[in-house]
Amino acid sequence: MKISLIMTNWNGRELLRDTLPLLIDAASADKENSYEILLIDDSSTDDSVKFVKETFPQIKIHVTPSNLGFIEASNYGVSKANAPYVMLLNSDMKLGMDTVPNLAKHIKEDGVFAVTPAVFDWKNNFQYGNRGGDFKFGHFSQYEKPINNTKTATMFACGGAFLFKKDIYEALGGFDNEIFYPYYYEEIDISYRALKRGYKIIYEKEAKVWHKIRGSISKDKHFDNIRIISARNNYLFTWKNITDKDKLISMFLFIPLFLIRDLFMLRTRFWKAFFQALKFLPKTLKKRKEEKKHFKLSDKEIFEKINE
Numbered sequence: 001m002k003i004s005l006i007m008t009n010w011n012g013r014e015l016l017r018d019t020l021p022l023l024i025d026a027a028s029a030d031k032e033n034s035y036e037i038l039l040i041d042d043s044s045t046d047d048s049v050k051f052v053k054e055t056f057p058q059i060k061i062h063v064t065p066s067n068l069g070f071i072e073a074s075n076y077g078v079s080k081a082n083a084p085y086v087m088l089l090n091s092d093m094k095l096g097m098d099t100v101p102n103l104a105k106h107i108k109e110d111g112v113f114a115v116t117p118a119v120f121d122w123k124n125n126f127q128y129g130n131r132g133g134d135f136k137f138g139h140f141s142q143y144e145k146p147i148n149n150t151k152t153a154t155m156f157a158c159g160g161a162f163l164f165k166k167d168i169y170e171a172l173g174g175f176d177n178e179i180f181y182p183y184y185y186e187e188i189d190i191s192y193r194a195l196k197r198g199y200k201i202i203y204e205k206e207a208k209v210w211h212k213i214r215g216s217i218s219k220d221k222h223f224d225n226i227r228i229i230s231a232r233n234n235y236l237f238t239w240k241n242i243t244d245k246d247k248l249i250s251m252f253l254f255i256p257l258f259l260i261r262d263l264f265m266l267r268t269r270f271w272k273a274f275f276q277a278l279k280f281l282p283k284t285l286k287k288r289k290e291e292k293k294h295f296k297l298s299d300k301e302i303f304e305k306i307n308e
Helices: 013-029 046-057 068-080 099-107 167-169 186-196 226-241 247-265 268-278 279-294 299-307
Strands: 001-008 034-041 060-063 087-090 093-095 111-122 126-128 130-137 139-144 151-153 163-165 200-213
Touching: 001 013, 001 068, 001 099, 013 034, 013 046, 013 093, 013 099, 034 068, 046 060, 046 279, 060 068, 060 139, 068 087, 068 167, 087 167, 099 111, 099 163, 111 186, 126 247, 130 226, 130 247, 130 299, 139 226, 139 247, 163 167, 186 200, 186 226, 186 299, 226 279, 247 268
Parallel strands: 001 034, 001 087, 034 060, 111 200
Antiparallel strands: 087 163, 093 200, 111 126, 111 163, 130 139, 151 200
16 A cells, blocks of 8 residues: 655754654554655745755655745645545654554545544543533533544544545545635534545554643744634634534534623633634635535434534
């Protein structure tokens, strides 16, 4: 099986020093699959490219024409991949020697879009992996599901380290950079759209990655309030993808109530997020209309399948 390993980078030279050797070693150790390793440099201003060229000459480097941001840089990377199976990696993500083989053993199955690993921090504390989803009081939320076996259906694939079929990714239009720029919810969005089209996403707990939490996002000095971005994109995800009538009624009822509650409690996060999201509403509704043409499953069916 041919696999493209794609690591995106922006001013992450020191992270690459830690993560690239592990990536190269993991690819070299796997005798069942063949690999190409690509670094997608998002027009860094440090010496990341020079460092990689000199230290890891076996890695193919593509520099974006301008600073695109993580989401579009990832799409750019997928367009450069030559293999039918692709794994996207953040520059702050470490691979184990058997991470990719454990993911790859499921990816060829019919109807599978992606396979996602268990995510730990760099101190080896478990973070997440097998996600369930819920929709209550007008809001979408996630939770970590208990599991009794290694392979199970999950709500979304980890955006910083998941293996997927390139052709399905491209059919889905890739990560939605127009709505979810600069980051957060892009992987939840593409995963949910894949689920509603009838594809499956598998969680494999024996595949493990180690993530330096916000190791790459924290470098972005233009957005110092990532909690607002996350809340804004939660609204946008809901407006774009939730289509069941009962959930829409719940959304129209409870979002105003929660905003009024926050007003009296002098909380500003969701007010700021809501008004930021409104700027994207026309584009979001246009995308929603287009996506509905491809949906095969209702929201209720998705939640029942994932949460069983």
